Amino acid sequence: MSITAAAPAATADGITTAAVAPDPARARRRRTLAQWGFVAPAVLFMLLFFGYPLVRNVVMSFQHYTPSTFFTGKAPFNGLDNWRNVFGDDLFGKALWQTIVFTIGSLVGQFCIGLGLAVFFNRRFPLNGVLRALILLPWLVPMVVSGIVWRRILDQDTGVLNSFLGLFGIGHTPWLTSTHMALLAVILVNVWIGIPFNMVILYGGLQEVPREVYEAASLDGASAWRTFRSVTLPLLKPVITVVLVLGFMSTVKILDLVLALTDGGPADSTQTLGTLTYQNSFVQLDFGAGAVVGNILILISAVFAVFYLRANRNEGK
Amino acid sequence: MTAHLSNGARPGRRRISRRVLVPLTVASALVGTVALAGCGQSRDPDVYTVLNSSTDDSYHSWDAATLERCGKQLGVTIQQQSVPANQVMTKSLRMASSKSLPDIIQFDGSEMPTFAETGGLKDLRKLGVDTTDVPQGIIDYGSYKGTYYGAARTVNTLALFYNKDILDKAGLQVPTTWAEMRETAKKLTQGHQYGVALSAGGSEDGVYQFTPFMWSNGGDETALDSRNVVEALDYWKSLISDGSLSKSTINWTQADVNDQFMAGNAAMMINGPWQVETLNTKKNLHWGIAQIPVPQAGDDSVGPLGGGELTIPDIGDPVREKTSAKIVNCMTSEQEEVTYALNSWMIPANQKAAATWRQKVPSLSSLADQVAVARSRTAKAGSGWTSISLALQSAFQSALTGQSSESALKHAQSRVESGK
Numbered sequence: 001m002s003i004t005a006a007a008p009a010a011t012a013d014g015i016t017t018a019a020v021a022p023d024p025a026r027a028r029r030r031r032t033l034a035q036w037g038f039v040a041p042a043v044l045f046m047l048l049f050f051g052y053p054l055v056r057n058v059v060m061s062f063q064h065y066t067p068s069t070f071f072t073g074k075a076p077f078n079g080l081d082n083w084r085n086v087f088g089d090d091l092f093g094k095a096l097w098q099t100i101v102f103t104i105g106s107l108v109g110q111f112c113i114g115l116g117l118a119v120f121f122n123r124r125f126p127l128n129g130v131l132r133a134l135i136l137l138p139w140l141v142p143m144v145v146s147g148i149v150w151r152r153i154l155d156q157d158t159g160v161l162n163s164f165l166g167l168f169g170i171g172h173t174p175w176l177t178s179t180h181m182a183l184l185a186v187i188l189v190n191v192w193i194g195i196p197f198n199m200v201i202l203y204g205g206l207q208e209v210p211r212e213v214y215e216a217a218s219l220d221g222a223s224a225w226r227t228f229r230s231v232t233l234p235l236l237k238p239v240i241t242v243v244l245v246l247g248f249m250s251t252v253k254i255l256d257l258v259l260a261l262t263d264g265g266p267a268d269s270t271q272t273l274g275t276l277t278y279q280n281s282f283v284q285l286d287f288g289a290g291a292v293v294g295n296i297l298i299l300i301s302a303v304f305a306v307f308y309l310r311a312n313r314n315e316g317k
Numbered sequence: 318m319t320a321h322l323s324n325g326a327r328p329g330r331r332r333i334s335r336r337v338l339v340p341l342t343v344a345s346a347l348v349g350t351v352a353l354a355g356c357g358q359s360r361d362p363d364v365y366t367v368l369n370s371s372t373d374d375s376y377h378s379w380d381a382a383t384l385e386r387c388g389k390q391l392g393v394t395i396q397q398q399s400v401p402a403n404q405v406m407t408k409s410l411r412m413a414s415s416k417s418l419p420d421i422i423q424f425d426g427s428e429m430p431t432f433a434e435t436g437g438l439k440d441l442r443k444l445g446v447d448t449t450d451v452p453q454g455i456i457d458y459g460s461y462k463g464t465y466y467g468a469a470r471t472v473n474t475l476a477l478f479y480n481k482d483i484l485d486k487a488g489l490q491v492p493t494t495w496a497e498m499r500e501t502a503k504k505l506t507q508g509h510q511y512g513v514a515l516s517a518g519g520s521e522d523g524v525y526q527f528t529p530f531m532w533s534n535g536g537d538e539t540a541l542d543s544r545n546v547v548e549a550l551d552y553w554k555s556l557i558s559d560g561s562l563s564k565s566t567i568n569w570t571q572a573d574v575n576d577q578f579m580a581g582n583a584a585m586m587i588n589g590p591w592q593v594e595t596l597n598t599k600k601n602l603h604w605g606i607a608q609i610p611v612p613q614a615g616d617d618s619v620g621p622l623g624g625g626e627l628t629i630p631d632i633g634d635p636v637r638e639k640t641s642a643k644i645v646n647c648m649t650s651e652q653e654e655v656t657y658a659l660n661s662w663m664i665p666a667n668q669k670a671a672a673t674w675r676q677k678v679p680s681l682s683s684l685a686d687q688v689a690v691a692r693s694r695t696a697k698a699g700s701g702w703t704s705i706s707l708a709l710q711s712a713f714q715s716a717l718t719g720q721s722s723e724s725a726l727k728h729a730q731s732r733v734e735s736g737k
């Protein structure tokens with residue numbers, strides 16, 4: 001950023017110093033040039049692939065951007081119309097609430113089970129490695145494939161899950177066909193998908209905790225729970241922050257899983273901000289409205305990114 | 318950065334930054350040029366492109382054969398580019414903004430008006446596309462605001478498919494009215510077998526399936542909260558409350574419905590002729606086809622008209638567009654239509670071709686009758702169909718999961734109106 005700001009000021013004294021400057025200055029100059037050379041590709045990449053689309057998306061949310069725009073290139077500014085329309089649609093409030101429930105539900109589920117498994121696998125026992133590898137499987141399956149398979153498993157009449165529950169006398173549960181159950185079902189599937197990620201990172205963090213600390217704790221006569229609370233958790237805190245923030249960012253923008261499982265239905269009961277953006281932009285072709293919801297999603301993620309950077313900076317001190 | 322400044326190397330840094338500006342500018346200029354160069358694609362005079370949704374293996378090869386025959390006849394090479402059906406529109410729009418539109422785009426009939434409204438489609442009649450022997454209903458299907466933009470090769474509609482063995486065993490007749498259908502479905506529901514299957518999924522599939530019930534009852538997409546539409550939705554609700562239609566219907570696409578029917582989980586289903594190819598793979602399944610039952614005996618069964626339409630986008634090259642029109646003429650010629658219709662089990666748009674087709678597939682002739690009176694979804698709503706469709710999906714899903722049909726449809730109608 002400082003490049004453009006500094007450029008005009010440099011013209012005057014730049015040349016004069018260059019004329020008189022002895023060798024050290026030139027060496028320094030070359031070094032700085034090299035440094036900038038390394039930074040430039042990254043800056044260019046960021047500007048092109050993050051900066052430009054981001055600015056474009058913000059601008060688009062204030063434009064009447066329709067299919068005709070693709071031909072004429074004209075998208076007249078319409079002030080806050082798109083924002084008003086989106087906020088005025090009761091579907092937005094519904095989607096926002098469902099996104100919050102989905103994100104919190106998924107994170108709590110993934111994290112608790114992931115942490116439990118990580119602590120479990122941190123002990124030494126036979127077949128530990130094999131089991132750990134098996135648990136990674138959901139992570140390797142593409143999201144859409146998981147979604148389609150789970151849609152079959154959760155089918156009310158012919159699904160495996162209901163047949164299994166039937167053995168215990170539990171009647172047919174309308175997992176994906178009830179407006180009250182569908183969101184829960186989607187959360188459960190997302191928890192299943194997210195466990196491996198949480199487990200792997202937390203397991204890595206646990207391995208870093210020195211054995212001596214545990215030994216000291218046990219010499220002091222700390223119970224298992226006390227050890228976990230006073231030794232494991234505090235030492236694991238930096239890793240926990242990373243897991244939660246990364247988990248948050250990938251969960252809040254969920255789209256593919258919902259599209260594959262329920263397509264936002266039944267009756268919009270699993271509609272999230274991600275699917276709403278998709279529906280506005282690519283089904284209704286109202287790109288302005290899609291951009292509004294997209295911006296809100298970016299804003300939410302940005303707020304959490306700031307928290308994350310803050311937390312990291314504090315760790316540094 | 319901070320370490321750098323503390324070196325006290327400020328003047329040097331400034332000077333350098335100016336020099337760095339040059340390569341930076343050059344680099345971004347280069348990137349920009351490359352991006353722009355990508356836009357203005359020059360077209361090969363002898364190579365034409367058709368964008369369609371024939372991603373399915375068999376459809377892709379049928380189209381390839383047609384395009385090869387037509388290309389040979391006209392002395393050009395015709396390539397096809399296939400993308401999933403729900404991406405044809407967005408792909409075309411992107412191509413429009415980069416000025417790289419294909420010569421012919423095959424849109425679904427319900428999408429064509431949206432693209433036509435941008436002014437991006439050519440009047441087919443002016444380009445010389447032949448419409449003799451095409452019935453008025455199908456011309457209307459391919460028209461938007463009175464201009465004929467889309468030439469259909471084949472069309473389709475929905476019908477009632479029934480499992481002959483199951484009906485025979487139960488000694489039941491094929492239902493023709495709503496009351497009969499409800500009664501028959503109830504009697505055929507036993508064990509894991511439901512009486513009837515249909516798609517009430519939250520997508521265009523579900524809306525497509527709802528239209529024959531709405532229209533045959535005198536309802537209409539311009540007033541979703543009218544008595545007639547409410548009754549149609551109540552009829553669907555009654556099938557679910559009877560237990561003769563699975564609650565999973567709200568998650569089913571039309572392909573899922575076909576799977577259920579083939580697996581013996583449903584004795585009857587509402588579906589279209591494009592499933593016949595799959596149905597015939599199960600040799601021991603004996604199915605029949607009939608008109609979708611109507612509210613009262615004597616009512617007209619009005620089904621929806623479906624199928625792809627060949628359109629010619631405005632590429633600003635009149636000579637090329639004329640040739641594209643010839644390609645469309647070849648693809649919609651009597652012989653090509655019959656070939657395509659026999660392959661895909663759909664009904665030729667051209668009357669003469671349809672007559673030939675009827676002789677060859679007498680078992681589906683009831684479908685041809687239904688197509689003749691079928692209605693286009695966009696005839697009244699035009700490009701407004703998408704928002705009506707979305708509101709309607711949400712409404713029947715709410716109603717089938719507990720809300721009253723009346724309040725769900727009232728809400729839908731107000732959503733459509735506020736969107737306008």
